[in-house]
Amino acid sequence: MTKVEQSSPGVIALSGELLFGTIMAVRAEVEALLSKQTERCQLDFSQVTRVDSSALALWLACCRLAARNSLELSAINIPSDLDAIADLVGLDGALRDA
Numbered sequence: 001m002t003k004v005e006q007s008s009p010g011v012i013a014l015s016g017e018l019l020f021g022t023i024m025a026v027r028a029e030v031e032a033l034l035s036k037q038t039e040r041c042q043l044d045f046s047q048v049t050r051v052d053s054s055a056l057a058l059w060l061a062c063c064r065l066a067a068r069n070s071l072e073l074s075a076i077n078i079p080s081d082l083d084a085i086a087d088l089v090g091l092d093g094a095l096r097d098a
Helices: 023-034 053-068 080-088
Strands: 003-008 011-018 040-051 072-076
Touching: 003 023, 011 023, 011 053, 023 053, 040 053, 040 080, 053 072, 053 080
Parallel strands: 011 040, 040 072
Antiparallel strands: 003 011
16 A cells, blocks of 8 residues: 655655555655645655556656645655666656756
């Protein structure tokens, strides 16, 4: 089961699987929480158990929303599989250079 929660001020924690079948619901939840943030926010991937390319699409959508809202966004505890997907599609460092 995938879960999204505000774990502390400025930190949105993701847990479970970020896969194509669940990503749209996750995206809606993350974007709702992101819209409430001020100045800076971190997406914490520490409890994410599995990812596919839709997790990278989620990150990029969050980056666009953060830019529109003048919010500094960063990712922490990035799964190695997610980093590998970003590298594979030519977005080397996209999760670290937001």
